[in-house]
Each structure stands twice: as C-alpha cells, then as structure tokens.
Amino acid sequence: MSNDPEILNAEINRLRLQLESHEAKSNSKGISIGDYLLTRLVQLGSMFGVPGDFNLGFLDLVEDHPRIDWVGNCNELNAAYAADGYARIKEGSLGVVTTTFGVGELSAINGIAGAFSEMVPVLHIVGVPSTAQQKKKPVLHHTLGDGRYDAYGKAAAQFSVYNAEILDKVNAAHQIDRAITICITQARPVYLTLPTDMVLQEVSSERLNIPLSNEPQINPPLKEEFVLQTIHERVQEADGDVVVIVDACVIRHGVRDEVQDFLGETGFPVYATPMGKTAINENYKRYGGIYIGSLTSPAIKDKVENAKLIISIGSLATDFNTGNFSYKIPTHRHIELHSTYTQVQYARFDDVGMKQLLPKLTRKLSFFSSTASKIEVPLFVKPVPNEESPTITHSWFWPRVGSFFKPKDIIVTETGTANFGILDVPLPEDTLLVNQILWGSIGWSVGSCLGVALAAQTIGRDRVILFVGDGSLQLTVQEISTMIKKGLKPIIFVLNNKGYSIEKFIHGKHRRYNDISQWNWKSILGTLNDNNQFETASYTTANKSELDALLENPSFASASKIQLVEVLMEALDAPYTLQKQVENASSVYARPV
C-alpha cells in the first residue's frame, strides 16, 4: 500500500465523489451549473475561445468571474492551440477552450486532435443548443440542415478521451467533475457540451466541498512490489551500468520532480529525446544531451546504446522523436516506465504507473549510486562555429541564440527547422522547451505561444521566446494581436526562408508550391496593435553581425515589450539534424516508389 498522504487523500476524495453521485442531493445551497463548472476551474486563470450564439450565456458568467480571465482569441483553432500551450506550462492543471456549436468547435478540432496526440490536458467546452432544441432538432443556423445534432460530438469523440454531456440538473455536477478529472489524469482532451438552458439551472453546491483528485489511481501493491523487485534484479545483473532516457511523458504526466530525485539518488547518466528536452535541466552534471537513434552524435550514441540496461521514462516512440525508429536498444536490455504501465524487457505490467513507482524505485536503486556515478557522461556543449560568410546559417544561428538564453526562459519552437535547430543547443537551468514534434501542425506555435506566455506570468517566468518560420506564421498570424491585447511581451523570431523549408527538404526543393507570399514582417506588429496603445518593436536582421548586435543589446534582451525579429535566411538551408532526418523522407512520406 502507498503511504504517501497526498496519494491516499486523492483516492479518498475520488471515492467520496463517486459515492456522492449515487446519493440524493440536499439542494440546500444552490449554484448554477455554469458557476459550478467555473468553481471547479478556478485555479485555472485563463480561458481561451471565441464567443458564439450558443455560448454567450455562459460567457456572462466567465466575464463576471473574479478569478477567471477570458482571453478572447481571433479564431478557434488559435484558441485551441493557446489552451494547449497554456496546459503545457501549468502543470497539474489544464487548458480550457470554449467555442460554439458546429462552426466554432469544428474550427478548433485540429488543435484538440494535436492535444490528444501530444497528451496535453485540454478541456473543450462547447456551448450547444438548449436541451429542448436538441430533442426537436430544428434547422437552426450552425446545423448541417439535416437534423444530425450529434454529428459534431461524433467527430469530437475521435479526438477526446471522454465526451461529457450535460443533459439535466441530476447529471451535471458529476459530468463536470468527471470531465475535469479525466482530462487532467489522462492528460488528454475532454469534450464537454453545455446546452444554453443548462447554464443557469441550479444544482447543489455541497459536492464542491470535496476537492477533485487529480492524482492517478493507486498502483496495485503486490504487482508494484513485484515490478520493483524485477527492475532491481535487472539493474543488479547489469552491474549498475544503466542509462536513463527521459521523454515527453515525463513532462506531460508531471513526474519531473520524481525523475530528478531518481537521477540524483542513483547517479545514473541521463539523456533526453527531442520531445523530452528540458524534462530535466540541461546543465545537470549527469546529463549528456539528446538521443535520437541513428541521428545521434556518435559520442552520445555509443554511450546510450552500449549501456547494459536502458531505462526509458515516459517515452513516446514517434518517427521524428526517434530518428525514424532507428533506436538500437534491444528489448532484453530495455525497461520502460509509462504513466499507466511498466514494461520490463518483454513483460508488460499494466496499471503500474510511474508517478508512484518512481519514488519507490529511487529508494530501491540508490544503492547503485557509487558504481553508477563512475559512468562517464559526455559534456553537452555546442560552441558557436566560426563561419566566414555573413549569411545567417542554421549551423551558426542556433548556437548563437543558445548563448542568448537565460535561466527560466520558456522557448517555443515551431514544427520545421526550429524544432530541429534547437535540439543541439544546451539550454540553461530551469528553461522550458515547448514543441509539438508528434502532431506537427504548422502554425501551432503561434497560438501556443500566447497560451504559454499567459501561463508563464503565473509561474514567475519573464521571457517567452518563439521561433517560427514565415510559412508557419502565416497560418495563425492573427493571434499575435491577442498577445498584444493582453500586454504580453514575447520575443518572436521569424525565420524568413521564403517558404515551407521543411517540406522542401522532404520533397520538392524547387517546387513553387513550397513557396509563399512575401509579407512585410516589420509592419505586422503595427498593423495588429490594438489602437496603437502598446509599445512594440520590430527588427530585420540580414546578416550575422546585425543579429549579433541585437542579441547583445540589453534593452532587447530585457523583453520589456513585444518584439519581432525577422531573421533572413537562405531558402535551402536547414539544421543538420533535419537534413539527416529527412534524407530518405521523400520516399517515406511524399512519393514512395
């Protein structure tokens, strides 16, 4: 049995809530369903979305709520991206996007699917027609004209772990609690429909006295003990020659602290995958850099693949996260810790999750620290190369901005060159890197950056730095206006390489379809500035010395206003890792023969 009071209390609350659902309500103290929902979300801070006919009544409550900030996005896809970015930073909480029936919710669906794929807890609240209209099914605007009121929910179900429907006063509180709990504990989107006539219906507020339990369920004790013992034996057989690889789900399932303890106590060397970068501090002395299968630099590759035992924590084996599935780690030398199961060599142990397993594993394996700490770890550095040409190249750019970063920065990188360029750059202590390597929806980083920047304020982070290509930025550019409106001050590096460079490297290097319209990037902040009431600054850097000068400028680095830096680059330049990743990509993705 667990003896962690936090876990035990969470379990007690979960059971009490289940019990409460079966018992009659006293109804003595009333609260509207809309406010019940907001009370449950109160630690949230910001809510994203766009108003629409069927959510306006609920938005009254949101606007009147003293502790929830309605952001008001330019469109729903961007709002979903923002909720995703927000959730990635506010650990243990969730992101919320509120849209309207049909037109609004469907615009958001790609953002929701991305959160599903990448395991980000986003609650999608959809204002829908009244329960009476849902029964009668008139041809209202925003319907398909054929009475299929359930079509949107069916589509949403493909990208949610739970569809919660508020149908009446009796099921409302239970549905809301279930929606939020599932969203957070499974770290995946939940879809919640709120009919217009339910918003102000009163329910008992007594249930609110029981906090929601966001802890995962307790691991089965005997099975967990067996797993601990098994892992201990494997480590013993390996003489403590263990390497740890941290991956995306360390971040998504909130086990950063547990992992840090585990590494500190055991002394095992640790590497990160692209999606796991900054899961642990990159200046940690036992950290060796990024492992990405066959694309890994040889020094790191040897160290990882030659260890007698590899423990992967929170791994997510996607193509771009593994160098096209090129890990050279045989199953009999591999242990994987996941959020809901543990895999030891060929054996899978369901329901043994890492959140509770890790502290016990730490105690069990700390014994090996003296041998483990003798394993050599390569130094993770990336010096700025000396290049004669004044042109800003990727090989120069990424190490150069690397030295611009400061502890506690939050860095958001867009799918494309930025996602790959950042990999080789060691990031300072307490830096957070936010990317979307699995889903890879271009334009995501802009909406996400908005959410990240709002969440950053709540955890005392001063600088948010976005790297986005010109092609990607065109998809979602309007959301910069929301950043301005909210007084946010990100630094936005626009890598202007005149088109979709990552696509050019995959296929169609000289194809016109990979080119885009050339915008006047220096004027965009002015155009989107809310009645010119905010201070903004825009720069174009055409060569290394211009960028150098800007990065050295303390006023620029202080990030005291929103700033956009257009970085002129060659169309057919790309980070080395990207070039290697897509070497055979044309045949894999675009045009197999």
Place this chain on the structure above:
Amino acid sequence: MSNDPEILNAEINRLRLQLESHEAKSNSKGISIGDYLLTRLVQLGSMFGVPGDFNLGFLDLVEDHPRIDWVGNCNELNAAYAADGYARIKEGSLGVVTTTFGVGELSAINGIAGAFSEMVPVLHIVGVPSTAQQKKKPVLHHTLGDGRYDAYGKAAAQFSVYNAEILDKVNAAHQIDRAITICITQARPVYLTLPTDMVLQEVSSERLNIPLSNEPQINPPLKEEFVLQTIHERVQEADGDVVVIVDACVIRHGVRDEVQDFLGETGFPVYATPMGKTAINENYKRYGGIYIGSLTSPAIKDKVENAKLIISIGSLATDFNTGNFSYKIPTHRHIELHSTYTQVQYARFDDVGMKQLLPKLTRKLSFFSSTASKIEVPLFVKPVPNEESPTITHSWFWPRVGSFFKPKDIIVTETGTANFGILDVPLPEDTLLVNQILWGSIGWSVGSCLGVALAAQTIGRDRVILFVGDGSLQLTVQEISTMIKKGLKPIIFVLNNKGYSIEKFIHGKHRRYNDISQWNWKSILGTLNDNNQFETASYTTANKSELDALLENPSFASASKIQLVEVLMEALDAPYTLQKQVENASSVYARPV
C-alpha cells in the same frame, strides 16, 4: 421518358461507367492515378490547399499540369472556404481543396462541414500515408500516436456524402469517378484519400474516354407524369393565383435557367428568400423582393401569404432564412420542388427532381400566363434615406452601396450585419450574391471571396465586392495575401463596428467578450503585399460624405487594383432585419430561461 438528349446521354455515360467497372481493363494506354484524377478535374481551373508531407508527390503533378492552377492558401480552413466560394460561382463544376493527413484535413473540416450544410460541391483530396504504412500503422508524425489511422476519415464522414478511398490500382479510377460524380450531382462534399504510393501507379486511361455524367438521374416517368398532373390540378383549383418563392437550391442545384423559363412562360409573380437572393434577376419585372416570414415588409408578406397556391423552388427552411420559422403558408396551399423530390401539399414524391420536372411544368402551366400576369407585384426598391447625421448608419449604408453596384457584380456578404443589410437592397441584373446564411461561420466570406474572385475571372465577371465585419475578418485575414499574390482585385468593405455586432444584438450588448482588438486596417494590404509588388489602395471612411465621395470616384469603381475600405460604424447599429430577427434571440440561443 425524357426526350432531352443531354439527359439521355448523361444516363448512357453513367451506365457505361458502371459497366466498365465490372470489366477487365486492357491497360494498353497507361496513366498515373494522380493524373487520372487531374484529367477528370481538368475543367476545374483552380485547386486550393496547403502542401504537407503526404500530398507533395501529388502536388508535383498538379504543378506540372498545364490547365490546373495551384492556388496555395495560407491555411487549410481558408482553403476550404475558398473551394466553397469557387464552387458556388462555377456552376456545374466543383471546388477542390487538397490537404495533408491529420493536421491539414482537420483544419479544413469546418469549411467542409459548411459546404455540406449549405450544399456546395467541394471535393476534399487528402494526401495520406502509403498503403503499406496504413497497414502497419507506425507512430508517424501527424498521427494520434495510437495507431488509429482511420480516425480522421471517421470524423470526415460526418460531413461528406461519400468517403472515397484509393486502395489499389483496381479500384482507383472507379473511386475517383464516383467521388466527382457524387460531389457534383448531390452538391455536397466528398472526401477522397490518396495514399502517397498510389499517386504514380499506372492505370488504364481508356475509361477517360467516357465523360462523367453530372446530370441527376432520370425521374421515374409515370410518377413524374402523375406529379405534373397533380400540380396542374392544384393550379387550376387556385385559378392561376400562384406565387413562386425561389430559394437556395435553385442556385445550388443549377436550375436558374429552368426557373427563369418557368417564370417567363407562366408569368407567376416571384419572390426570393435570403438564401435565394439573386437566384433570379432582381430587376425582373415580375419579381417582388425578399420573403422572410414575419420579418417581411407588409406589402410583400400579404402578396405571398394570401396567394391561393405557393410554389417553393429549392427551399431550405432554416431559422435565419425564414424569419425564425415564421412562414404563414399552410401545407394545403403549398407545393415544393426540390432536387430529389417533390412535395404537393401533404404528399411527398421521392425521386421526382426539379431539374427535369421544371421544363415539363413550364409547358404544362404556360396556359395560365394570361391570368397569372394580372397578379400585381410590388416594386422592389430601396431609396437612400435622408439622414441628417453624418454617421454612417446601416439604414443609409446599404441602399447607398446599392446604387454603387453594377450589372454582373459578384457580392459576397459575411455572416453578421452584412448578410442582413444586403437583403433589402435590389441588386442589378446578373448580379450574384454569395452568402452562408445556414452555416454562418464567421470568417468564411474572406476565404470564400478568394475562390469567388478566381472563379469570376473564368466567367467574365470584373468586380467582386466583399462586405465583412472587423471581427469576422480577424479570423481569416491572412487569405487577403493570397488574393494579392494571385493578382485579384476585389473591393473589400470592412465594416468596423469594434466587435462582434451580431452577437451583441443576440446577447451581451455591453459585454467585453464581444469586443475585439482594434487593428490598423489601412495598413493591412501593405503588410500582406507580396514583396510590395502589387498595386493596392486602402481607405477609411468616417462619415457619409467621405463614403459618398469614394463611391463616386470612377477610379475606385473601376476596381483596377485590390482595394480595402474601412467603414467606421457605431458598435450598436445594425440593419433593421437583423434587429427584428434577433429580437428574441437571447432566449432562443444564448440564455433560455
């Protein structure tokens, strides 16, 4: 039996294609599947979309095709909107949007759902992983991480009349033909997945010798004759006191000419619904204006509702198209002609479609022209009111721009104030009005305008005029850049009323959530201008005399470059019809009590 050779030939081709699918292919002349598809689409002109890993190989063929123009949109939702606008103008053809697996297609889904709802033939071609990858289901980027490769297709199926999957060489040509035929004849979206490895596979080109038959299937002859006879009897009983109402599906199902003949030969008075506006020329002498239930002006309302018999052609009874379902037309005085059935009073006749029925009905009912032509029709006019205040009001603005319109203009109106404001304005001969009253997705008009403007070029229309609110424009603004890039020259009126005015009238008049960030609209064309290589002009009109002067300026009216006019209006002004429409809307939509 039909004796129209066009219809009969179409039927023969349809049967020959069906037969061909069952017979062995000689494979003597080969063509790639990608090129087969493009050959079938060759009368198309423009293809919309965004490149992505899984469609690049197909885009090679598109780019190399001498007669298909790849537009290259800023994002997929806008591309879908553009394909929708394009299809609305190119009658008998379709709009095509090409996206990539997952991230791309899901971004487009709201645009596709809108085309479904509004009955617009949009073919959605999605580049998907190879057939081998679809069997093995690796965790590629753009997947959900759980191997559910069919999730996107399941979502798409909610908003398509057909999901066509290219699985192999054997089914490819048949699937492509079926996809296109269903799309056009049903005037609704079809979803077509094209795996990367199928693009260059060779199939026989012989099938291409048989043209696709886009005519609807032949009405059952005896049943059709019975319907004709029944309608004739009803008209006789009504002593020829008949009123015709034309609606959306006259436009969508391509029966404008048939309806014009019918009206000309019978002399029946005709009115249009909001969605049927410009289905027939508004300067036609027997046309009386817009019928919209209880919101109709009394003179028109009396004429329509007191006729002994009302024939609705192509009706679409949605809330905003019928004054909240307030028609006062009893079923026993009502006949409805639809694309696939006919309703005479209480009797429904399936499979008797209007396309073939109308010419026969014209012959049958022309006898009544002498009595019908005596029925008085109110003159449809809307003079510009004399208002003392210099402020640009909706009551003044719409009649004023009404006199700016010229024959053959195409006018696109956004959901919101524009959709309602335009209703009362009589439009000149051969004007086309494009709106999205049923689906009502704000931002649609901007993408749609791009498609409309490209299609307009192919049918000799010089001026495309867009009316869009500032709130709506923010959702999809980037697509103006594609208009510029393609050298299009729409006139874009931005009704700047500082927020979502239609929502304010529905609910939350003074709510902050209905306000938006104030952009510098005059600078937007400059910001989005492709390397400043195009001529643009932007104006702000703050009062009536400024707008008057601009509209009188022949250079402005000549539309020789892309022009944007910011029209400053009061936040709480709205067209009369909108105000009446939403009088009780708060209780209907936002906050029922």
